[in-house]
Every structure is written in C-alpha cells, then in structure tokens.
Amino acid sequence: MVNTMEPRYMIPTRRHITDVAVPGIYEEVKISVKTSLASAERVALTCDAWTSRATESYVTITSHHISEEWELVSHVLQTRVMHESHTGSNIAELLKTAMEEWDITGKDPAIVTDNASNMNIAAQLAGIPHVKCFAHTINLASQRALKLPSVARLLGRVRRIASFFRRSTTASHVLRQKQKLLQLPEHKLMIDVVTRWNSAFDMLQRFLEQQPAICAALLSGEVRKTEKEVCTLSEADITSAEEIVSALKPMKVATLVMSEESSPTISVVAPLHAQLIHDLQESSSDSTMTKEMKSAICLDFSKRYLDDEQKEILYMASAIDPRFKALPFLSEDKRQDIYVRVIAEAARSQQRETDADIVPLPNVEDIPVQEDISAGPSKRPRDSFTLADLLGQTYGGAVRPSHKKNTHDQAEEEMTRYKEAAPMSLAGANPLDWWKQHQSEYPLLSHLAKRYLCIPGTSVSSERVFSTAGDIITTQRSALSPEHVDEILFLNKNFKMK
Template identity: 50%
Template sequence: MAEKADEGNNESSKIKDAPATFKSKVWTYFGFYSTADGTKLDKDYAICKNCFAKVRYTGNTTNMHSHLSRHHPDLCEKSVTVAGSKPTQPGVDAFFQAKLSPSSARAKAITNGIADNMCKGLRPYSEVENEGFRFLINVLEPRFVIPSRKYFAEKMMHALYAKTRAKVESALDTAERVGLTCDGWTSRATESYMMFTVHFINEDWEIESYVLQTRAMQESHTGAHISDVLKAAADEWGLQAKKPVVVTDNASNMCVAIELTGYQHVRCFAHVLNLASQRALKVASVAKVLAKVRRISTFFHRSTSAAEALKRNQKLLGLPNHKLITDMPVRWNSAYEMMSRFLEQQPAVCANDISSAEEMVEALKPMLVATNIMCEEKNPTISVIAPLHAQLLRNTTSTEEDSPLVREIKGAINQDLSKRYQSEVEKDLLRMSSALDPRFKSLLFLSPEEVQDTYVKLKSKAAALKEGDPAPCGDVKEDLEDEVEPQSSSDTDTTKKRKSALVDLLEIKQYQDAPSLPLTEDPLLWWKSQQHAFPLLSKLAHMHLCIPGTSVAAERVFSTAGDIISAQRSSLTPEHADQLLFLKKNMNI
C-alpha cells in the first residue's frame, strides 16, 4: 500500500498545473506533463490528477468535463458566488444536467406554451430557431430541448386544431339556428381565400361567434363556385339542419351564390352604408373639397419642416398634438375622419377657410354613427337594420334650410339607401327581427298597417313553431273570428287548435303591451329574464337575433390573416393558414 501511495505521489509530482490563462474550473483537476526536454508543457493530452488518465486536449474543455462526469461524479460541484464578488464560472454539473424528457409534464407544458404563443401572438414556426428566443428558453429552463419547427407545424398545430375544433363542434350542437358571414380575400401571395364565420345564441342568451374555416379558392369567384364552397362548409360543420341565414356584401356574385344555395340572405348593412356614403363623396362639389384637404394633409405628411411647424403652432394655440389624416379610398369613414381632423387643426395649419368642410362633416355624421352601431358584436344587430335604415332615410331628406352642398350629399345618400332591402322576404325578416327586439318592438318606424302585418306574420311563425311545422301556418286571426265552441265531436281538434291560437295571440298581445326596453339595455338579458313569460316568442327571438347584421366579422378576420400571411411567411400553405386563423380566433373557448 505504501509503495502504491509513493507511486501516486511521484506521478502526481510530474503533473504541472495548467497556465494561469486557463480560467475554467475544470483545470483544478487536470494538468499537463512536461515535454521530454522539460522546457514547456505537452498540451496534446490533459492528465487527470485523480486517476492519472490521459485525456485528449483539443483546445477546449469538453473532453475533461466528460471524463469527470463519467469517472469522478463526486468532483462535480456547483459554482459558488461569494458575496460581494463576481459570479464564478458554472460548475461542471451545470454543463451536464439531465435534459427533460419530451414526455415529462414540464416539457409538455413548455411545448404547449410555445404553440399557444405561436397561435395567439401570430408568431411564425421559425420562431423556435430564433437565436434570441432560444436564449430566453435556455435561461428559463436550461434542461428543455426545443422541438423543431417541423414538429410544431406538422404535429402541435394539428393537435391544437383538432382539440379546438371539437370544442367548436360541441358548442354548435346546442345552436337552434345559426347566422353565417361569408367574404373573399386575396393574400399578398396572390392566393384567394373564402372566409366563413358562424354566429348563434347559446342557452344563456349570449352571442357566440366562431371562425369556421378559411379555404383557398383556385377557381374564379363566380356565384356557382362560391355556392359550392358555402354548401361544402355547411355540410362539413353540420349546419344544414340549422336553417342558416347568410350575411354577405352586395356583390352580384355573392347574391347569386346565396340564391343557388337556397339559404336566406341578408345584405351587410355596413356595406350598404359604405356604398351610400361613397356615392355622396363622389358628388363633384364634395370631391373638390376632399381633394383640397387631401393635398394639405399629404403635404404635412411629406414635409418634415411643415410637420415641425404644425407642432409649434399646435402648442402656441393650445390645440391637441394630433397629426393630419389622409383618407383611404376603400373606407368612406376615413374621409370623414380626414375632414374632422382638418377642422380641428385648421388654425394651426394656417389654411384658407374651407367653410363647406364643416357642412360636409355635419351631413355625413349620421352615417358614421350608424356605421359604429353596426360594428357591435356582443349585441344583436339584425334587429337594428330596419329602424336605422328608416331613420337614415328621414335624416337624409333635404329641407329648405340646407345649403346646395348639403342637399347634394343628402340626395345621393337617400337615393342609394332607398333602393336597398326591397325584397319582401328580406324585408319581412328584418321587420320581424326588430319586432322580436324589446328595444324596437313598437315598430315606430313603420305605418300602423305595416306593424299589424308584421305581427300577423310573427304570430303565424309562432303557431307553426308550436305545432312543430316548419311551414307557415294559416292566418290565425281569421280562425278566431269563427265560432270557438265545437258543433260536433268531430270538431274537437279544430276547437283545440283555435284555443291554442288564442293563447298564442294573448302571448303576443302581452308582449306588445309590455314597456319597451331602453336603447342602452341588452335585449338578450331581457329575453333571458322573460323567456318563461313568452315561451314561443323567446324561441323565435333565439332564432332571429343570432343573425349578424353585417359581414364585419369576416372582414376583421382578414385583417388578422394579413398579419399571418406576411412578407416573411408568404409561402405558408393554405392548410396552415386555415389552422392558424381558426386557432387565433377560437382558442379562448
């Protein structure tokens, strides 16, 4: 034993410490032999001071770390930071921590978190290859191995899509009737897509909205092709039995498509407002004023010295520090905003007085208010169309006090609005929807004859609903004018039906006599509290008020689509684009 100890001491004495420039803590346990002439260190091999094993030295300490971890694990100790000193280099064990198993709960939670961030934050799959992202994950959890972008694209997104889709399908099963919005869009990669969203009222009288799908359309956007895509979407999601009502813009191909499907069609009221307002903006005298303001706004946007002068004038005059706005051709309300901002900043701009600008803004204000009302998503909007349409027709009727410019604006808007919603089927749907909204049930925008006609049709629908017959029933009013008592035993069923009709009529009468709900109140909350008092009408309200009054929901999704299919992701496949949009809009359910 003494001989072996002497041999170890002799061998240990031959090992020279590593140069002072070698800062790694691993050199505490390794050194070098001297060359044969003893003039310098032999750095081809590092020598373990514990077992005297020779470890190949290649300019880094990887081989030494591996040797210690494998043969001397007791020497692996954590680095200790001395109070008041700089942190020491991490211990050997820090480099050899066991990695998390992909099947562990911790690894799965982090992987799911990354996938959720990709969907909710619209991050590309290549995010996992980003140097900064990988550094962040390593700081948060050094043991986690980030899966590849292919793993997220081909496995995680498919799994999330399947899970979320199952929840959407489960929610749709509870819907009695649904409203669909449909619109087309072309990405920056010049690929055409057709978007569908669904809307319904759940059992708690809350409006639920989901993005169903965003499908690429290789064919031309004819009515027949759009009809095929719409019917395929309804079949895929099991919506045929829910009597869908489809809301689209006023494009002729959309109108043809819905007619071919046989679904009920409602034209987007926001689009109607845009068309009428755009027509007013094209009036020669209006276009001339807009051109002047647009040139002023563009000048201040392009000239830095003019922009600085504007800021100085704003401060001097105590005006808000707002920039001038330049309108966009596709959004009529951007012209309104441009004119309003110009009037606000006119003293600072030092422009000549454009007196007609104020008249234009005032004349267009009702259209802006109507547009903002129709952009609401949490409250029913189908019931707002008929009263709002009637109100706008009244507001755009010229008076003697109006200036020639205002008369032209009102005339253009009134003429365009007057030709909208002339179909009897569409008109009946809108009026009955308003009648089923406790805010508008008095139907003050209609004549007494039209009010009576609307409630007669509503009564007919209620009776058909009670009998379980989807087809319209006969005129109950005429039945009630006959004798109620049966003349023979064979007339018993007829008498029961008449008595039932009387009950239905009383329910409608009580509903009409109830106080109207203030415009600021939620009609769905009112129906939730009154559904037992008006069982038939509440079912009809459930089936009517779920229909959106605009296709704004689909258009808003396209704004998100533009963020997903960006210049950096223009090669994203249609399938992945569909999944990402679906998850972005539906993951929170």
C-alpha cells in the same frame, strides 16, 4: 439556456410544430366549436373574400348563434383558399360544403354578405336566406355622395394639405408647436382611403379640428411661400367642409352602431334605414352641395332592401327586439301584418319542436292482457243501492277538461302582452339580457328571438379576420400554405374555447 435548465428535454422542431402540434390543437378546438354549434337554435353565417400578400384568394366564413345563457357566440369556421373564379355557383358550392362539414345544414342557416351580385346568386343557389351587410350599404351610399364633383374637389384639397404636413418634417414640427400654443390635441392629420368612406369623414373632421393650428403653421415664416399658396383654403371651402361633416355624421354614427359584435344588430337595420332616409331629407336651410349629397344618398338607399325575403327578416327581427317592437317606421297595415307573421311563425316553431319530441306509443290492442291470478276468483257483487245509482248519470262521468289553448292562441296571447309591456331603453341596452329575464314569461316568442337576433346586420366579423390575417401572412411569412393559414386563423379566433 434550455439545455442548461433540462439537458434531457428535446426542443420541438419546426416540422413538429407545423405537422403535429398545430393540427392536433386544431382538431381539439374544432370538436369544441361543433359542440357549441350543435346546441344552437339557429346558426347565422357571414361570408367575404379577400386576397393575401402572397396574392392568394381566400373566402372566410364565420358563424353566429345565441347560447342557452342568452349570449351571442361567434366563431371563425374556416378560411379556405379559392383558386376558381368567384362566381355565384362556385361560392355556393363552398357554402354547401362548409355547412355539411360543420353539421349546420339542419340549423336553418341564414347568411350575411356584401351587396355583390355573386354573393346574391350564391345564397340563392345554396338555398339559404340572404341579408345584405348594412355597413356595406352605408359605404356605397356615402361613396355616391363623396363622388359629387364639388365634394371630390374639396376632398382633394384637404388631402393635399394633409399629405404636405405628413410629408414635410419641418411643417410637421411647426404644426406641433402651434397645437401646443393653441392648446389643441396633438393629433396628426389624416389621409382618407378610397374604399372606406368614413376615412374621408375622419379626414375632414380632423382637418376642421386642427384648422386653427394649420392656418398658424402656414402663416409662419418656416413654410415656403409656394407651399402656402397650394395649401391655403378659403372661408367658403372651410364652410363646405363643415357642411359635409354635418351631412355625413348620421352615417358615421350608424356605422359605429352596426359594427358592434357583442349585441344583436340585425334588428337595428330597418329602424336605422328608415331614420337615415328621414334625416337626409332636404330642408330649405341646406346649401346646394348639402342638398346634392342628401339626394345622392337617399337615391342609393332607396335601391336597397327591396327584396321581400330580406324585408321580412329585417321587420321580424325588429318586432322581436323589445326596443323596436312598436315598429313606428311601418304603416299600420304593414305593422299588423308583421305581428301576424310573428305569431304564426312562433306557433309553427313550437309545433315543430313538439312534433320532434313526441315518442310514438304502442298500440293498445297489441299489448297482451294479463289476468291477476293472485286476486283469486272474482266475487259476485251484492245487490245494493248507492248515491252512484241516483246521480251517476249526471256526475259519475269523467270530468271533461277545459279547452286547452293551441300553440297559435298561446302565441297570440304572448304577443298581446309583449306589445303592452314597456319598451326597452335604447341607452346601453342589450335585448338578449331582456329576453333572458323574460324567457319564462314569453316562452314562444323567446324561442323566436333566438332564431332572428342571432343574425348579424353586417359582415364586419368576416372583414375583421382580414386584419388578423394581415398580421399572420406577413412579407416574412408569405410562404405559409393555405392549410396552415386556415388553422392559424381558426385557432386565433377560437382557441379560448379550448
């Protein structure tokens, strides 16, 4: 067809696409990404490891910063193969090399990873602040509750029922008929994944939604008696499933909130962490299983975010978010301490910027004095008495300027007005929009907002690269070299910049 349309056109070969076209576009887009990062006030990173279908181990690094227009900008920087053991020192060297390659060492980077010990060590060795992924923290706490014997047994029964209806074409057909008859959504039953706690929540929620249709299908004559006996649940089991869904619902909502990528999430971590612990306190109306679940989750939550550096980052980010600036989850003393820290850091940040902008002036003594020859010889002034002779001592001197506020006083004044302002609504609000509107009103605090609100509260952005990688490194494309995997993933996420 191409030959008929234009016989002179030479179709690019596979080798040309692989060795010339893709690398050329990659270099162009890489320059655009570096330019974007160079304008950032601060750059935050997320890092996670994954394994491809070809059993190659990769580490993906993403970056996040706030642009001059107060938009949260994210990039996938690199996806590099890692043949060495995933020790903290090896990952630290990978991080240092990446920061040097992308010229962000001087951007005061912070990193967000999962709760793995090797990631903690890597951040320490790389010398950058570390924040643990809150979505991963929720997963670990919820998994602890789902592994309780009573909960695990119920999940096994529901899983067996869902597997039966997904495996049997006859039972699946009967279920669809009953869904239509009962006017229920024609949804398939779900089966959970061991590594994702929310899949167990979704499985139970879907089971409870379709429970009338499931009972009707099992009571029909088209399902064998043996299958009915295996798939039948008692009323107590159904009640227990409802209790599990009710207990885990706050965790599900928190996970959805933290998975947002278009608005800041680091400032939400501390309020959510405190609220979840509060909501999961035992009450007298809870069943024994519900109390055990809440106790397990709270016990796991209490072990997280104990590091002083992490807590300070989370509290500072919440204080600089107009939605949570009141910090009601902290004691009065701790709240005032955070405000003092915000003021001090805002002043320091402004002072560093001022010092960087100062251009040294030449010494006055080194400047040669030139006489004004064109003016001619100077004349001796005639003796005269003027108002200056009478009042010169009092009023003739230069007017002394009033005391100029230093950066600390200015930051303190801004913080006072910021706390007195009405808080931002939680409904569909983006704190970056608020700061864009009030940037001129709070110049020092807005500068600090860009430094903290750019840090994501989760490493979800890195994990989402894995899903894209699964579409790229398929069974038919398992021979892709690591260099091409890096280039294709990079262009898939960043090509819109070009």
